[in-house]
Amino acid sequence: MRGVLWSCLVLFLALAPLAARAEGRLVDFEVASKRFDGAKVGVSPVRKVTAYLPDGYGAGTRRYPVVYFLPNLFDGHRAIFERDGAKAALDRAIAAGTVPPLILVSADFSTPAGSSFYATSPVTGDWTGFLAKDLVDAVDGRFRTLPRAEARGLLGDRMGGYGAIRTAMVAPGVFGSVYALHPVGTGVGLQTMNSRPNFERLARARSLDDLGDDGFSRVFLGMYQAFLPNPDKPPFYVDLPASGHGETLATDPVLTAKLQNAFLLDRLLLVHAAELKRLRGLMFDWGRFDGNADHVVSNRAFAGLLEELGVPNEAEEYRGWWGERHWTQGGRVETRALPFFARTLAFD
Incomplete structure (x- = not known):
């Protein structure tokens, strides 16, 4: 009887990790x-x-x-x-x-x-x-x-x-x-969204490859395609809410307001x-x-x-x-x- 109990215990201990x-x-x-x-x-x-x-x-x-x-x-x-x-x-x-x-x-x-x-x-x-x-x-x-x-x-x-x-x-x-x-x-937030992408590069680009490793510009391009779409404006089909870059940045207030109202929670x-x-x-x-x-x-x-x-x-x-x-x-x-x-x- 003791041998049977021991065998059952060994089998239980062997299967327990599988169940766990x-x-x-x-x-x-x-x-x-x-x-x-x-x-x-x-x-x-x-x-x-x-x-x-x-x-x-x-x-x-x-x-x-x-x-x-x-x-x-x-x-x-x-x-x-x-x-x-x-x-x-x-x-x-x-x-x-x-x-x-x-x-x-x-x-x-x-x-x-x-x-x-x-x-x-x-x-x-x-x-x-x-x-x-x-x-x-x-x-x-x-x-x-x-x-x-x-x-x-x-x-x-x-x-x-x-x-x-x-x-x-x-x-x-x-x-x-x-x-x-x-x-x-x-x-x-604390920093305006328009200060992040490079609008000069976005305006010149003819394809996504032209944006290279410019992460911010790629992210915001996706945002503009979602919230500032323009189906008649290839190659990216967006209206850009600003132009220039750095000290030459010029913001379009109408498009910026449109973007904020459509995007921000x-x-x-x-x-x-x-x-x-x-x-x-x-x-x-x-x-x-x-x-x-x-x-x-x-x-x-x-x-x-x-x-x-x-x-x-x-x-x-x-x-x-x-x-x-x-x-x-x-x-x-x-x-x-x-x-x-x-x-x-x-x-x-």
């Missing part, structure tokens, strides 16, 4: 969309997507909420998995009970200039419609989801955080909760506060030591404006900086974002 290492799996697929037909800069209508499915998804009939992840500027849809360890972070959090099992979806929102800014434009296409309708429908049709707003979350990193809050404003009733990691574009909030009030949860954070103080100042002001307009929210300034990874063990996704979704999403 329960892992989800990644599924790659594509979503074809007509939202980009006619886009002037040649955006592909077939967008690549990666979905994280939790351990146990393959067995049973359980349905799961979905968190849609929106990447930062120049990040691909698989960057959080291949570079940042998102799969391991989700496995750890679910195994520890930090969050119940859920599906996470990351899609490609890039354009030739770098980012779609999660907006709708005749130059780059209807990215709001792609996210809120086409991608959601494709995920609900492919996986066992809970196909309702209270079971859908938006999680975005930096420019993706901007996109998460923006989408909740302009496409209400699709997503139930939003967490933005260090969002940008929440409002005017504090301007949109004045129109869309009611949509954010419908959310089950809204949370965002920012690192105090961001080298670009604009992000710190504007996020503080945006948090205050949310309070002024009566929009329930959680806002946190932490001891961090621009560029740090949030999917690390003990990082902000595990300690803040996933517990937030555990509280605010509807689970089966």
Whole structure:
């Protein structure tokens, strides 16, 4: 009898590590969309997507909420998995009970200039419609989801955080909760936007290659394609809100105001506060030591404006900086974002 008990104990100890290492799996697929037909800069209508499915998804009939992840500027849809360890972070959090099992979806929102800014434009296409309708429908049709707003979350990193809050404003009733990691574009900062790109270089350029490694000019070109589009003005199909560079900089106040009103979240909030009030949860954070103080100042002001307009929210300034990874063990996704979704999403 003692030998039988000993054998059972050895077998249990051998299998225990396997049970502790329960892992989800990644599924790659594509979503074809007509939202980009006619886009002037040649955006592909077939967008690549990666979905994280939790351990146990393959067995049973359980349905799961979905968190849609929106990447930062120049990040691909698989960057959080291949570079940042998102799969391991989700496995750890679910195994520890930090969050119940859920599906996470990351899609490609890039354009030739770098980012779609999660907006709708005749130059780059209807990215709001792609996210809120086409991608959601494709995920609900492919996986066992809970196909309702209270079971859908938006999680975005930096420019993706901007996109998460923006989408909740302009496409209400699709997503139930939003967490933005260090969002940008929440409002005017300390330095004027027009002082960053090189407008002389933008005016001379005939292709993206002509901008070389001028990162600011490429980023702001993408912004202008989203918010100052001009389909009749090749090669970039934008109206530039300024000319010159440095001491010769001359700003067009009409175009600058148009850009700010279309892009900045504090301007949109004045129109869309009611949509954010419908959310089950809204949370965002920012690192105090961001080298670009604009992000710190504007996020503080945006948090205050949310309070002024009566929009329930959680806002946190932490001891961090621009560029740090949030999917690390003990990082902000595990300690803040996933517990937030555990509280605010509807689970089966």
